[in-house]
Amino acid sequence: MNDHIKAKIRTVPHWPKKGIMFRDITSLLQDAKGLRDTIKALVKRCQETYPGQVDVIAGIEARGFILGSAMAYEMNLGFVPIRKKGKLPGETYSQDYELEYGTDTIEIHKDSFKPGQKVLLVDDLLATGGTCLGAYQLIKKTGAEVVEACFIVDLPDLKGGEKLTKHNIPWSALVEFEGE
Amino acid sequence: MNDHIKAKIRTVPHWPKKGIMFRDITSLLQDAKGLRDTIKALVKRCQETYPGQVDVIAGIEARGFILGSAMAYEMNLGFVPIRKKGKLPGETYSQDYELEYGTDTIEIHKDSFKPGQKVLLVDDLLATGGTCLGAYQLIKKTGAEVVEACFIVDLPDLKGGEKLTKHNIPWSALVEFEGE
Numbered sequence: 001m002n003d004h005i006k007a008k009i010r011t012v013p014h015w016p017k018k019g020i021m022f023r024d025i026t027s028l029l030q031d032a033k034g035l036r037d038t039i040k041a042l043v044k045r046c047q048e049t050y051p052g053q054v055d056v057i058a059g060i061e062a063r064g065f066i067l068g069s070a071m072a073y074e075m076n077l078g079f080v081p082i083r084k085k086g087k088l089p090g091e092t093y094s095q096d097y098e099l100e101y102g103t104d105t106i107e108i109h110k111d112s113f114k115p116g117q118k119v120l121l122v123d124d125l126l127a128t129g130g131t132c133l134g135a136y137q138l139i140k141k142t143g144a145e146v147v148e149a150c151f152i153v154d155l156p157d158l159k160g161g162e163k164l165t166k167h168n169i170p171w172s173a174l175v176e177f178e179g180e
Numbered sequence: 181m182n183d184h185i186k187a188k189i190r191t192v193p194h195w196p197k198k199g200i201m202f203r204d205i206t207s208l209l210q211d212a213k214g215l216r217d218t219i220k221a222l223v224k225r226c227q228e229t230y231p232g233q234v235d236v237i238a239g240i241e242a243r244g245f246i247l248g249s250a251m252a253y254e255m256n257l258g259f260v261p262i263r264k265k266g267k268l269p270g271e272t273y274s275q276d277y278e279l280e281y282g283t284d285t286i287e288i289h290k291d292s293f294k295p296g297q298k299v300l301l302v303d304d305l306l307a308t309g310g311t312c313l314g315a316y317q318l319i320k321k322t323g324a325e326v327v328e329a330c331f332i333v334d335l336p337d338l339k340g341g342e343k344l345t346k347h348n349i350p351w352s353a354l355v356e357f358e359g360e
Contacts, residue, residue, distance in 0.1 A: 024270065026292075032252075036253065062267075066249040069249055078214070083242070089195040
């Protein structure tokens with residue numbers, strides 16, 4: 001369905017390390033039609049599935065910023081950044097999340113949302129789901145509600161979707177790459 | 181002229197260290213009208229000053245991603261990320277740039293632009309101009325041309341604008357904060 005989007009995503013073999021087939025969305029987004037088609041597809045999916053139910057977009061640093069802000073602009077919503085530790089100047093909530101080895105920490109401003117706001121969480125790629133789960137937990141700390149987590153790419157072999165579903169987090173992706 | 185934008189930028193005193201008045205655009209962008217007015221103002225300024233002369237938008241990690249991609253979407257152009265070292269998977273050019281103490285390195289994919297493309301460079305804030313000058317030099321390495329560097333905020337006391345002008349880099353900002 002989104003083959004025209006998938007065709008513009010470049011695969012970089014063995015990056016960042018041997019054995020990883022890295023799905024690189026920069027080739028998609030530097031193309032004017034690629035960027036436009038991608039944002040339109042993400043917005044359309046959201047508006048059809050959750051009509052009138054999203055109040056604000058949250059994007060995960062850094063590629064989620066690229067997608068989330070253009071979506072927010074198109075949908076006439078505000079945009080909230082979820083950032084690596086130490087990058088946000090105001091009062092923050094923190095959340096550790098699992099990486100392949102060890103953990104990392106993300107933060108959000110405590111006053112990012114108005115009470116009861118419904119949030120669409122955006123990132124470029126769903127792999128193990130660790131970052132997304134951390135971002136979800138972070139948004140819950142503010143009192144806001146996550147409507148869905150949406151991605152351009154799902155890597156189903158890494159079972160991130162299963163992890164999100166297990167935690168009752170609705171999610172969607174425009175395309176998937178299997179076999180790696 | 182852009183007082184409605186300036187009024188939504190929060191000042192966080194003494195961040196990231198004592199004596200710095202940090203101008204925080206997250207308060208502007210989490211507001212739907214703030215985000216929309218900001219992107220519209222940046223796009224309008226570009227289209228009026230350089231009509232039909234910009235082919236692609238480049239944004240500097242990470243806040244430049246938030247602005248640049250929404251601008252690219254509105255202008256129906258592609259978006260190219262300029263990233264911290266080690267974040268881009270393809271072949272890159274690198275450029276060191278000056279920080280207050282020491283240097284840092286930014287990178288761009290070698291194939292980010294088609295030959296002769298004209299680039300609008302976007303970041304949130306112009307302080308000393310070191311990062312912007314580095315990004316400009318990086319884009320030049322690809323063979324593309326920088327039409328202008330544009331920002332939401334200029335801090336004229338830090339003389340970044342003078343530095344860019346000295347290097348013949350056109351620039352503009354929507355608002356300025358003086359006295360810090």
